[in-house]
Amino acid sequence: MSKPVIVLNELTKSYGKHRGIENISFTVEQGEVFGFIGPNGAGKSTTIRTLMGLLKPSNGGASIFGLDCSREPARIAKDVGYLPSENCYYNNMKVKEMLFYTAELYGVNAHSRMEELAERLNLDLSRRIGDLSLGNKKKVGIVSALLPSPKLLIMDEPTSGLDPLIQQAFYDILKEENKRGVTIFLSSHVLSEVQRLCDRVAILREGKLISVQSMKELRENGYKKISLTAKSAIPEDFFSIPGTANLEWNKSKTSASFMFSGTVMMIMKQLYQLELEDILIEEPSLEEIFLHYYE
């Protein structure tokens, strides 16, 4: 079995009164596309910045390729392509100059790769970075991260600001990179993106790790979304059975929708007591599962 590429061990970062991250532990395997999801302020960027050696952990630790993130960030960075969540490029430089500078810092000759990526992402290399739109600046970041052909890509909110066509091109590039054996770690709060790309996800909430699951597990965790309409008003405590969550009623109490994680027989027995007009049992979307974790 291959060694994990990223290992987080009780990683904690605190900023005095402000919340950081607490005791985050998980691993990312070689060749995996790993998603890191959570709402704004959950601690995704703090975790990533600690992995990149920008922040020193208050407790615990993290390693990439077996190297300690806080002690050897420069050695780690040789094989990592990093896309920050915010645009952090030299506004006075032209795109091409900045990308050449990136290649120089990595010690690679990446002229053809730069041209190829710029063409696929429709990025004008001759423009000044300061004159670019938010989306185009993001493209500069993506090209900069991919330029040195890294073994690991760490991307923080990679598609924010990109239009759908470029997003598609970006997903294609990521899939190609992954086929090449590149491990991808990406944070997002766009769940469809994570659903589309990732093998596993870590869910973060208020600086704490809630769960690490495969996409399959996340969808098959037993939750079904049930929406029903009865001929007469349903008693308010009718769904007070174990495994029911997110219960919502209409005004007349004839329609209800909820998430259910118990056995099918249990809910069927319960529903049998109602005179139903309509019922819909479906897989909840990732958004709904995700919201459930934040309750």
Place this chain on the structure above:
Amino acid sequence: MQIFRFEWKRSQKYILIWAAALAVGIFFMTPVYYGMMETAGTLPTGFAQGGYFETVGISLELLTKPMGMYSFLTGFFIIAGGIFGMHLGLSLHTKECTENTAEYLYTKPCGRQVIYKGKLLCALAGVCVTGIFYMMASFFTMTLFRPGFPPREFLLVAGSFVLLTLFFALMGTMAGVFRPNNRSPLLTSGLVVFMEYCITSFSRTVGIRAIGFLSPFSFFSPAEIHNAGTYSWDYMLWYLLLLFGFALLAYWKILKRDIALAV
């Protein structure tokens, strides 16, 4: 070297403008002040004996000589040099934070050590360029308008400009590493240099030499250079200690701290 080359390219215009401005300033101001040498004896008694010249490290007797007048003038150019040096050292670090580029730079394989060394080298190069410009302009203006000046004394006085600029460049480097989110590096530099200048003036006025250790301006008194023909060894030792202290403290801090990302 990539970091140095990049930082140099980024700062060269700023450095060259300062260097040229200071060189042009000393070149043209020196002959203007020479004209005042003859009138030094006619200064109002209260002003001449009120201790003003002592506060800038010059004696009235020295002021009647070309070297003395050049020293007097250099005393003011040193303030400008200090502001330039401190601002250069400070802004090399603060602009990564204020221009929001730290996250790009500090996640590259070069690492913090190389970044620090590259920026420090750039600050040193800036000091060297400005110093060379200043010394050359000083030499030409003195040779042209009052030849026959003592070369050793000239080197010591003009050299004090370079040494003070270097001092403030390293002080600025340390300040930039410790407070990278400083959005007003020029104001900070101006205030610090002016405050240091005031400390020296105060120490000379009250005649307590020990206070002079708090300000680098005290280390290079033109009157002492004129009398002793050298810099004071105790001040020099302290100067070197502070210089290395600033550089090492900044180095230690940059390796240990969290990178400040944006203001």
